[in-house]
Amino acid sequence: MPLTAQQKRYIKKNADRMSPEEIARNGNIPEKEVFWFFKKNPSKSKIGKTSPDRTEEAPVSSNGFDFAAFLNDNLGIFISLSLLVFIAYFNALGNGFVSDDIAAIANNPDIGKFSNIFSYFPNGSVQKLLYFFAFHIAGLSPWIFRSINILAHLGSVFLVFTILSLLAKKPVAVMAAVLFAVHPILTESITWISGGPYALYSFFFLVSFLLYILSENSKKAYAYSILFFFLALTSSEKAMPLFLVFLLFEFVFRDLGKNWKKTIPYFSLSILWLFMFLFRVGERVSSVVSDSPTQGNSGLFNPFIQIPVAIVSYLKLIFWPAKLSLYQTEMVFSTGQYVAILLAFLVFLAIVFWSFKKDRKIFFWLSFFIVSLLVTLTPIKIAWVVAERYGYLGSIGIFVPLAYFFSYLSEKEEKWRVAAYSVFGILTIALLVRTIIRNTDWKNEDTLWVATAQVAPSGEHIHNNLGDVYSRQGDLPRAVLEFQKAIEINPRYADGYHNLGNTYQQMEDYDNAVLNYRKAIEFNPNLWQSYQGLAAIYFERGDYPQALENIQAAAKINPNDPDLAQNLQLIRSRVGK
Numbered sequence: 001m002p003l004t005a006q007q008k009r010y011i012k013k014n015a016d017r018m019s020p021e022e023i024a025r026n027g028n029i030p031e032k033e034v035f036w037f038f039k040k041n042p043s044k045s046k047i048g049k050t051s052p053d054r055t056e057e058a059p060v061s062s063n064g065f066d067f068a069a070f071l072n073d074n075l076g077i078f079i080s081l082s083l084l085v086f087i088a089y090f091n092a093l094g095n096g097f098v099s100d101d102i103a104a105i106a107n108n109p110d111i112g113k114f115s116n117i118f119s120y121f122p123n124g125s126v127q128k129l130l131y132f133f134a135f136h137i138a139g140l141s142p143w144i145f146r147s148i149n150i151l152a153h154l155g156s157v158f159l160v161f162t163i164l165s166l167l168a169k170k171p172v173a174v175m176a177a178v179l180f181a182v183h184p185i186l187t188e189s190i191t192w193i194s195g196g197p198y199a200l201y202s203f204f205f206l207v208s209f210l211l212y213i214l215s216e217n218s219k220k221a222y223a224y225s226i227l228f229f230f231l232a233l234t235s236s237e238k239a240m241p242l243f244l245v246f247l248l249f250e251f252v253f254r255d256l257g258k259n260w261k262k263t264i265p266y267f268s269l270s271i272l273w274l275f276m277f278l279f280r281v282g283e284r285v286s287s288v289v290s291d292s293p294t295q296g297n298s299g300l301f302n303p304f305i306q307i308p309v310a311i312v313s314y315l316k317l318i319f320w321p322a323k324l325s326l327y328q329t330e331m332v333f334s335t336g337q338y339v340a341i342l343l344a345f346l347v348f349l350a351i352v353f354w355s356f357k358k359d360r361k362i363f364f365w366l367s368f369f370i371v372s373l374l375v376t377l378t379p380i381k382i383a384w385v386v387a388e389r390y391g392y393l394g395s396i397g398i399f400v401p402l403a404y405f406f407s408y409l410s411e412k413e414e415k416w417r418v419a420a421y422s423v424f425g426i427l428t429i430a431l432l433v434r435t436i437i438r439n440t441d442w443k444n445e446d447t448l449w450v451a452t453a454q455v456a457p458s459g460e461h462i463h464n465n466l467g468d469v470y471s472r473q474g475d476l477p478r479a480v481l482e483f484q485k486a487i488e489i490n491p492r493y494a495d496g497y498h499n500l501g502n503t504y505q506q507m508e509d510y511d512n513a514v515l516n517y518r519k520a521i522e523f524n525p526n527l528w529q530s531y532q533g534l535a536a537i538y539f540e541r542g543d544y545p546q547a548l549e550n551i552q553a554a555a556k557i558n559p560n561d562p563d564l565a566q567n568l569q570l571i572r573s574r575v576g577k
Helices: 005-014 020-026 031-040 067-073 075-092 100-106 114-118 125-138 142-167 170-182 184-190 193-217 219-235 237-253 256-278 281-291 303-319 335-358 360-372 396-410 414-441 445-455 460-472 476-489 494-506 510-523 528-541 544-557 562-575
Strands: none
Touching (some): 005 031, 020 031, 067 075, 075 142, 075 184, 114 125, 125 219, 142 184, 170 396, 184 193, 193 219, 219 237, 237 360, 303 335, 335 360, 360 396, 396 414, 445 460, 460 476, 460 494, 476 494, 494 510, 494 528, 544 562
16 A cells, blocks of 8 residues: 555654664554655665664564563573672672661661551652561561662663663663663662662652553553552652653654653653642752752752763763762862863763764663753752762663663674673673672771761761761770861851760860850750750769759750650759759
8 A cells, every 4th residue: 555645754754763663663654665665765764775674673662562471582681680680789788777777767666667658658658668568577687678779779670671672672781781780879779778769769660661661552551650650759759850751752762742642641740749849848958058068058059060060970970980979079179170070061962962863762861861860950959969879760871872882883893792792791890899899888887987988078977977986986086086077067067066075075075075065056956965965064063053954955855755854853853952
């Protein structure tokens, strides 16, 4: 049957960005007619000479996709990917609770309560449910909570391979999944238990995206895709801009003009989450501003500095993951350094623009990288400028073009093929080793803060926690130096003053202890622990009225603490004598 005018227009429109097979499949046009059109009009496409038996790209359509057959055909690959993840993270299973894990899990009395799942519902409810089961399986054993992150990561690795098997050649799918399995920039979202929401929301989003790809002829797959997108949002608000990925997918791989309405549910859920999130923006901005002066003193970033610095920093950490740190604090640059960063950023944008013109598949994945970071790139200070966990999902958008590059080299003559696979193998081993070494930094509080201070010396939190390390080890003079560094970086850092007061109290330097406790209360009037410290000093000196005044202030802020109540009763008994 001759081609209609509409079919010819569709072929011409997509000739430069789709293979003949894709045009035939997505446009519901007989494949032979498409190839016949290109044969008569070879100038219409760069792929006009492609033959019908071409196998460059895998199908995008869900037609005939059999999960069981796919799993059986690729069982060896799935086993290999599982082994890579196991090798990369096995040495992390014995690590302890660190940083936010201690308050969120180890010292959280509600961690095993079913009612805790519904606090702040639906935000974080899936993770709380998983924590509920983990607690009742193995109690407060860190390995069970960390296993949740590792399993979410393994699932995401499988999904990267599966999605790319539908969108690209198998070598691209394998290599991108391998890079994602072992790259050390991802450890913050896996080895650190509190980084788990980033692995979890990424897993749910990738399930949603896979189902969306397979939903072309399946309403059930489409409905489940929307459900998993909802689960991604409940796991982290960082998923809000990801509805754009579905629009990009339709633009690059299918027909946006025809299918844009399919993206409305994802957009609607994201808008709903945005409204819910706006109620907490003020609180979040105050937290970021007060937590670190390295982020600046106002509630806004300068986007001309923030965005280039963030993008280039993530690219640097992906291509050279040497300086990995819980806090990326080194965000002050000289004019020359900023110019270099800006030039690198402009080069990256040029590559994105080039890919838009020349290879839409690469454009899709580079855009995926940017879209995944959008929440953290807003000028409003709702996030740090750079945090490795923010780049967990977006890193896929860099790994895929890298996989395309190695796949391209492997298709050349024999010497290029050997070189490409050799370099990729060495790169994989190097990244795997770096991940294993990075896991040891998260072993416990002491190893974490020592490692963090070596990479990020400008963070007051880091020196404060390092002071705690030396205090626990009994090296009080060194602890004093670290707390003083924290205060020097942030002169309004109440926790630094409090800990310095504690250390001076341990050293029986009571005058300096009182001075620093007073400073802590000045900058944080709700720091009841400083009032408690003052009460202890005055009690030791026999100044019972001052001790009573301070213990009463502590008890007023924290009325349910039994130790405070007992100390209050003791001091009152002394005042009466």
